[in-house]
Amino acid sequence: MIPFNKPPYTGHEDQYVLAAMRSEKISGDGPFSKRCQQWFEQQLGCNRTLLTPSCTHALEMAALLIDIQPGDEVIMPSYTFVSTANAFVLRGATIVFVDIRPDTMNIDERLIEAAITDKTKAIVPVHYAGVACEMDSIMDIATRHQLWVIEDAAQGMMSTYKGRPLGTIGHLGAYSFHETKNYTSGEECGLLLINDERFAQRAEIIREKGTNRSQFFRGMVDKYSWVDVGSSYLPSDLQAAFLWGQLERADDINRNRLNTWAVYRNGLQTLAESGRIELPTIPPECEHNAHMLYLKVRDLHERTRLLDHLKQRKILAVFHYVPLHSSQAGSRFARFHGADCYTTQESERLIRLPMWYGMPSETAHHVIQQVRSYWE
């Protein structure tokens, strides 16, 4: 069976995890956590970054930081992972979905403004497949209406919009290092990107159980105590050590994925030209990270048949995101503003093909051949 995904692994993680295990500091904020955070801050030119136990936790921290209150509204696409919405629902927000663009599967920036009410507090763009949302328009809307922008860049590490790394454009951003993403900590792990300096100090406090322990460790206060709400949002240094083995080789991993993506894109081009399938659009201002190779077929019926066809040929292709507004919780915690022209329709057409770091190009060619054979 050709799996859908293999977690990224370079072989260099072992030595760092061993070093972390043998060090006397294996809880959060140890040497490897600091090294990772510094790497991100330098690479991204980001004010402050904090490792978290997952992207879900980074989004939850963002909801706390912007002080979401019951009844506040948060605008986002319905075509996303549950955590994008749950982070705000946990604080009592109502989620307001707007439709996506069929070309990138990202929130349609032209529909956001009409969904804003006097309760709206934030916009959460999700950079699907590591391809950027139209951030200039979104930031402009947010500025004019005084809203926060939190980028769900779970899939967006190493991608850019007009040269700017995803996650660094909004006030806050979040990355995921889950094993299904381009970089992993070996377990679940994430990153909160703090671009607006005003959040930096409070973020440290919320992450350290509502105490000023981080300032205490830096010698800024002589004892630490309970100063705010908070929880435990630190991953262990073992996770950071694993992640470090991949950050050191971030460019290699990115190049390798882009190569595989290009093999797929070229190999499937004729099917796209004959109108059988549609392939992803990468807008010219976006540089992507090859997080995903998806294609779209005619409809749900054809998708089911193609997935079956591939499974019979021992290829595990998948689809994802039943739009959140059509889920059980979605009807309780959210509403869809405007018409659902593309969210449901496009999500039902989409198939993700197998892809991982180090995937041999023969494997990609084999998958391409088997996709083609469906129409032959």
Ligand SMILES: *Cc1c(COP(=O)(O)O)cnc(C)c1O
């Ligand atoms: C993976 C993902 C998440 C959740 O990331 P975790 O690290 O698993 O919590 C959130 N949003 C999107 C868009 C994702 O793809």
